[in-house]
Amino acid sequence: MKKIAVIMGSDSDLPVVSKAADTLKSLGIPFEMHVFSAHRTPEEAKEFSANARKNGFGAIIAAAGMAAHLAGAIAANTTLPVIGIPMKSGNLGGIDALLSTVQMPSGIPVATVAVDGAVNAALLCAEILAVTDDVIAAKLDAKRAADTAKVLEKNKAVEDQFNI
Ligand code: RP5
Numbered sequence: 710m711k712k713i714a715v716i717m718g719s720d721s722d723l724p725v726v727s728k729a730a731d732t733l734k735s736l737g738i739p740f741e742m743h744v745f746s747a748h749r750t751p752e753e754a755k756e757f758s759a760n761a762r763k764n765g766f767g768a769i770i771a772a773a774g775m776a777a778h779l780a781g782a783i784a785a786n787t788t789l790p791v792i793g794i795p796m797k798s799g800n801l802g803g804i805d806a807l808l809s810t811v812q813m814p815s816g817i818p819v820a821t822v823a824v825d826g827a828v829n830a831a832l833l834c835a836e837i838l839a840v841t842d843d844v845i846a847a848k849l850d851a852k853r854a855a856d857t858a859k860v861l862e863k864n865k866a867v868e869d870q871f872n873i
Contacts, residue, residue: 710842711767713740713834716757716783718773720744722796725825726772729794732831736848738838741766747773747782754779758786768834771819772827774798777806780819790837792830793819 713733717726726742733740745754761769769787772794773779780793793810797803803824811821822829832849839846 710739710845711838712765713738713831713838714757714761714766714769715740715742715831716745716754716769716771716779717742718744718746718749718771718777718779718796721798722772722774725796725827726770726794727827729770729772729827729831732828733834736831736835736845736852738831738835738845745779745783747779751782754782755786758783758789761787762789768792768837770794770827770830770834772796772830773810774803774806775801775809777809780810780821781813781817784813784817784819790834791819792833793821794827794830795821795824797825 715726715729717723730740730742743757745757747754766789768790769783770792771780771783774796775798777795780791784791795803795806795810799805807824810819813819820833835845835849839849
């Protein structure tokens with residue numbers, strides 16, 4: 710099975726990014742976590758992304774805050790799918806990172822999830838792998854069914870409490 714790379718610009722991103730790790734773990738998908746910064750360790754970020762395909766990765770998550778150019782810098786050096794997580798950090802509450810990550814010019818795509826959207830980033834990676842992996846596809850179907858059951862249960866509790 711292909712691995713997922715989970716890269717963050719700073720270890721200060723870890724409390725949010727660890728939710729992507731938890732999600733991948735729950736689906737049995739192998740992954741690696743790294744701290745590479747587009748501006749503090751640009752050579753390491755480049756080296757990792759340039760070699761990611763031959764090192765067995767199938768997609769890359771890149772989380773960064775503020776003037777967040779990590780996902781774009783990673784995507785510049787690979788044709789693997791790159792999913793950007795704009796992080797809520799600094800004075801602008803994540804709007805800076807959201808615009809920096811989502812507004813990639815044509816030619817180098819970054820699929821951007823919500824601000825701090827680590828769970829969806831991991832699920833999107835799982836969906837990418839599930840195109841050719843029936844085991845992951847089945848796990849995603851089971852998760853959807855379980856999530857639906859939980860909401861139906863909550864609906865029933867509210868209906869029982871308020872509706873005559
Ligand atoms: C970004 O700047 C990181 O991704 C982080 O979200 C933000 C702040 O980093 P630290 O100053 O906490 O290392 O590069």
